[in-house]
Amino acid sequence: MLINTFRNRIFTYYFLVFIIFTVVIVLFQYYREREYRRDRFEAVLDNVSGIVHNYIVDNELNDSTGFDELNDLVAFVPVNNLRITIIDHSGDVFFDSDVSDYRDLENHISRPEIQQALKNTTGSSVRRSSSTGKKYFYYARYYDDYITRAATEYTFEVQSSLKIDKLFLIFIVILFFLVWAALVYINERLGLSISQLKQFASRALENKEFNNIDFPKTELGNIGNQIIDIYSELKDTRDKLITEQEKIFRHLQAMEEGVAIFSHDKKILVSNNSFIQNANLLSDRTLQAPEDVLRVKEFKEVVDYLNEKSSELKLSIGGEVPFKEIVYQKKNKYFLIRANIFKDNSFEIVIKDITKAEKNRVLKQQLTSNIAHELRTPVTSIIGYLETILDGSVEEEQRKLFMERTRIQAHRLSELIDHISVLNKLEEGPGFYDIEDVHLYDIIKGVVDSMKMKLEAKKIKVEIDIDHKLKIRANRTLMHSVYQNLIENTINYAGENVLIRSSLHYEDANYYYFRYINTGKSIPEKHIPRLFERFYRIDEGRSRKRGGTGLGLAIVKHAVQFHRGQISVKNIEGGGLEFLFSVSKSL
Numbered sequence: 001m002l003i004n005t006f007r008n009r010i011f012t013y014y015f016l017v018f019i020i021f022t023v024v025i026v027l028f029q030y031y032r033e034r035e036y037r038r039d040r041f042e043a044v045l046d047n048v049s050g051i052v053h054n055y056i057v058d059n060e061l062n063d064s065t066g067f068d069e070l071n072d073l074v075a076f077v078p079v080n081n082l083r084i085t086i087i088d089h090s091g092d093v094f095f096d097s098d099v100s101d102y103r104d105l106e107n108h109i110s111r112p113e114i115q116q117a118l119k120n121t122t123g124s125s126v127r128r129s130s131s132t133g134k135k136y137f138y139y140a141r142y143y144d145d146y147i148t149r150a151a152t153e154y155t156f157e158v159q160s161s162l163k164i165d166k167l168f169l170i171f172i173v174i175l176f177f178l179v180w181a182a183l184v185y186i187n188e189r190l191g192l193s194i195s196q197l198k199q200f201a202s203r204a205l206e207n208k209e210f211n212n213i214d215f216p217k218t219e220l221g222n223i224g225n226q227i228i229d230i231y232s233e234l235k236d237t238r239d240k241l242i243t244e245q246e247k248i249f250r251h252l253q254a255m256e257e258g259v260a261i262f263s264h265d266k267k268i269l270v271s272n273n274s275f276i277q278n279a280n281l282l283s284d285r286t287l288q289a290p291e292d293v294l295r296v297k298e299f300k301e302v303v304d305y306l307n308e309k310s311s312e313l314k315l316s317i318g319g320e321v322p323f324k325e326i327v328y329q330k331k332n333k334y335f336l337i338r339a340n341i342f343k344d345n346s347f348e349i350v351i352k353d354i355t356k357a358e359k360n361r362v363l364k365q366q367l368t369s370n371i372a373h374e375l376r377t378p379v380t381s382i383i384g385y386l387e388t389i390l391d392g393s394v395e396e397e398q399r400k401l402f403m404e405r406t407r408i409q410a411h412r413l414s415e416l417i418d419h420i421s422v423l424n425k426l427e428e429g430p431g432f433y434d435i436e437d438v439h440l441y442d443i444i445k446g447v448v449d450s451m452k453m454k455l456e457a458k459k460i461k462v463e464i465d466i467d468h469k470l471k472i473r474a475n476r477t478l479m480h481s482v483y484q485n486l487i488e489n490t491i492n493y494a495g496e497n498v499l500i501r502s503s504l505h506y507e508d509a510n511y512y513y514f515r516y517i518n519t520g521k522s523i524p525e526k527h528i529p530r531l532f533e534r535f536y537r538i539d540e541g542r543s544r545k546r547g548g549t550g551l552g553l554a555i556v557k558h559a560v561q562f563h564r565g566q567i568s569v570k571n572i573e574g575g576g577l578e579f580l581f582s583v584s585k586s587l
Contacts, residue, residue: 014183018176026172041158042124045139048077048150052084053143062145063088067095081153083136087114088146099131106130113140117147126154257352260290264310264345267291278351282330282337293349301326302339302349309341327358334358382410419551422481433475433562435587440479441466444502447483451491458496462487465503472512473587478559485552486516486579494520494576510586511565516579522571531569532557556581563587 052070061067067086074084074097085102086095091109096102108114116123117140128135135154140147152158249270252259258275262268271290279293280286293299305324322341327334333355340348386406425432441464448455448462455462472479483502490500498520506513523531527538534554556579560567564584572578 015180018179018183022172022176026169038124041137042122042139044079045124045137045150045152046122046141048079048082048084049139049141049148051077052086052148052150053141056086063094070095071097079150079152080157081155083151083153085149085151086146087140087149089118094146096131111138111140113138113149114147116140117142257350259348259350260293261348262291262294262346264347266294266306269346275349275351278335278353281333281353282328282335282351298328298330299337299349302337306339306341306347310345327354379410382406386410419555422555433478435473435475437471438474438476438479439468440470440472440474441468443476443479444483447480447487451484451487454491455487458491458494458498460491460494460496460498460500463499463501465501466514467504470504472583473585474563474583475559478562482556482559482581483516485556489552490518490520494518498576505580511582511584513580513582516581517572517576519572519574519576522575522577525571528569528571532567 052073055061055070055073056067059069061069070084070086074082082097084095084097085093085108087093087108091107091111091114093102093105093108096105099105112125112127113123116125121142122140124137124139126135126137136151137154137158138149138151140149252270252272255272256274258272258278260268260271260275268290275290276287279290282298283293283296284298285296287293287296294303302324309322324339326337328337329335333353334357336350336352336354338350338352340350342348386403389403389406444464444466448464487500490498498518500516500518502516503514504512505515523538532553534551557567560581560583564587565582567579567581569577569579
């Protein structure tokens with residue numbers, strides 16, 4: 001019964017669509033044919049009006065001479081029952097071929113064809129004449145001095161010429177019945193395919209075999225066979241997923257990190273043993289179940305983040321998963337708590353013991369700060385030494401030499417301190433740098449302008465192949481530092497007559513991908529993997545003579561990683577280096 005109902009519904013829908021289509025075509029053709037025949041008839045009367053107008057002009061007829069000579073013209077025009085009327089623009093009748101006392105006719109200004117002619121140059125109407133009592137087809141045409149009106153009696157012959165051809169209607173009726181028969185046949189074939197699909201669905205729900213289902217050789221039958229193939233593949237995939245799910249579950253149980261996955265309404269879906277253990281190390285009270293972590297103060301920041309995201313209509317997630325990370329210290333231990341939010345608003349909480357890594361980070365941070373502090377001591381000594389030299393206790397030539405060398409070292413040490421400070425902030429976390437919309441072209445142009453003299457001294461040309469209007473979410477200072485260090489590196493080591501080209505070479509839903517190349521000197525391949533290491537120099541002696549701190553490319557790498565991107569470098573054919581790096585769009 002369900003199949004029959006569905007089949008009948010489809011037949012009804014198709015049939016209604018065809019009826020509407022047929023009616024629209026018939027109406028369109030009817031009005032189009034009627035207008036065509038009327039236009040053709042009006043064209044005949046328009047020619048008559050033209051002949052009358054030319055006759056009046058050629059014979060210089062006017063109101064004073066009269067228009068009676070037009071009676072001779074009417075006899076020669078090949079139009080049956082023709083009536084000619086001359087009317088001035090105010091509606092007074094100057095001549096009428098069918099009315100002898102036309103001077104006594106009432107004013108014609110209100111006649112519909114006259115009104116149309118006054119507005120649109122021409123006008124027509126079918127009506128009964130109040131003067132003769134006969135029904136006419138009127139056609140009026142506007143001229144500068146008068147209006148000519150040609151009319152023919154609305155006889156059976158005229159009516160027949162204006163009627164549309166009924167052959168088209170007969171054709172439509174025949175076509176209607178042919179299509180109706182075709183729809184019945186197609187509907188029967190469709191019903192058979194639907195019946196087979198129902199049989200397949202019933203067996204699939206009961207997990208029974210369905211190899212003997214035979215679909216008809218139609219498009220819907222082909223779709224049915226494809227559905228069976230897809231279902232078979234999905235069934236195999238489901239079985240494999242169940243196996244993989246079991247593997248993942250066992251892996252979760254073996255992990256040291258605590259992992260728990262919750263539904264969108266904060267119900268636990270799966271968790272491992274380490275999760276509740278790590279959660280209890282974090283909490284001041286004993287937790288019995290994974291859901292309890294969502295109600296303790298140590299997880300308040302994570303819960304607030306989850307509530308904020310769950311209030312959104314729908315998370316739009318491409319390649320990246322929204323997440324929140326916090327580091328929580330409990331006594332002498334450090335824990336990383338990470339919340340990952342999935343597309344259906346379910347979420348995962350990971351608790352990882354990072355005590356060892358965090359202590360190493362703190363130690364490294366202190367070490368970096370101590371280095372910066374120690375480096376300020378020689379800077380102070382150098383400045384004091386300069387003051388001594390400037391007292392005049394040494395010869396002038398030697399004094400100037402010492403001053404220049406001291407100034408260079410002082411600036412180098414100051415730059416080294418600044419670079420170490422930048423790296424220190426980058427490692428400490430994103431809190432030191434604000435994210436905003438920046439025009440990358442303007443940043444690069446500013447760096448190039450600030451180094452114009454150095455670039456010109458080395459005959460280095462710079463091309464910026466980035467749209468002026470491109471905006472990225474980034475920290476302005478760090479992006480400035482990226483290009484400043486890359487260009488300084490080129491100036492110091494690439495040589496002369498070098499071309500620098502910076503461009504946006506690719507973009508997807510999640511990242512911008514930028515290219516920076518210089519056509520200068522290449523470097524041995526063995527140094528490529530270590531190029532971004534701190535204080536790493538290819539040639540220690542020559543590098544120090546050329547300036548630089550050994551931290552420039554390290555800052556570039558950390559600045560790119562701050563923007564959730566990656567950077568790589570390689571030699572290019574013909575000489576030079578190519579740096580490729582990405583910047584995330586979702587900062």
